[in-house]
Amino acid sequence: MDHLFQIGIVGTSEQEMLEAYTTLGYLAASTERVELLALVTSAGYREPGLLAKMVTTLDVLSEGRAALGIGVGAGFNVAEARGLGLPFPPVAERFERLEETLRICLQMWSDHEGPFNGRHYRLERTLNSPATLRRPPSAGPDRRVRRAEDTAARRGVRQRLQPLPRTGPPAQARRAARAL
Numbered sequence: 533m534d535h536l537f538q539i540g541i542v543g544t545s546e547q548e549m550l551e552a553y554t555t556l557g558y559l560a561a562s563t564e565r566v567e568l569l570a571l572v573t574s575a576g577y578r579e580p581g582l583l584a585k586m587v588t589t590l591d592v593l594s595e596g597r598a599a600l601g602i603g604v605g606a607g608f609n610v611a612e613a614r615g616l617g618l619p620f621p622p623v624a625e626r627f628e629r630l631e632e633t634l635r636i637c638l639q640m641w642s643d644h645e646g647p648f649n650g651r652h653y654r655l656e657r658t659l660n661s662p663a664t665l666r667r668p669p670s671a672g673p674d675r676r677v678r679r680a681e682d683t684a685a686r687r688g689v690r691q692r693l694q695p696l697p698r699t700g701p702p703a704q705a706r707r708a709a710r711a712l
Contacts (some may be wrong), residue, residue, distance in 0.1 A: 533552065534552040534574045535612060556590055556598070566597065573601055576629060580653055581640065584641065584658075585640070592664065600637060629653075632650040635648070637668065
């Protein structure tokens with residue numbers, strides 16, 4: 533999960549929660565076969581160009597095992613965002629930013645390194661070198677979140693993304709993590 537505070541369905545916000553992409557880097561170095569992704573990346577926590585580069589780096593260093601799990605990645609935990617000084621715009625804007633994040637990632641994972649000019653993000657050059665080993669390295673959008681999926685689909689983004697795998701209850705996830 534891409535949270536910075538523990539979420540209510542698992543425990544209290546004061547309980548331990550590691551940052552997702554730093555943890556994935558550790559897992560990349562500690563495993564050989566595990567596919568690496570965060571359920572579900574919050575588009576608002578990282579600038580899109582940086583996020584694409586982070587997933588690319590993880591993919592290259594793990595020899596093609598990284599994926600961007602993104603969907604409801606527009607974020608929902610206002611206490612977490614405000615607690616750490618992260619932006620938390622209104623819902624409509626978060627979904628607009630999610631859509632632009634998907635477009636930027638796909639552009640950076642293509643052969644096109646030209647500028648990106650969106651409503652919320654402007655990148656002068658979408659150079660991404662080295663390239664990912666798997667194109668696109670993405671597992672989103674999350675099928676449980678209709679609005680994000682529909683928004684991306686209307687704009688032609690979703691067709692190039694793979695479905696996100698389902699996970700079991702939190703206890704199963706903890707057992708699986710320990711088994712790694």
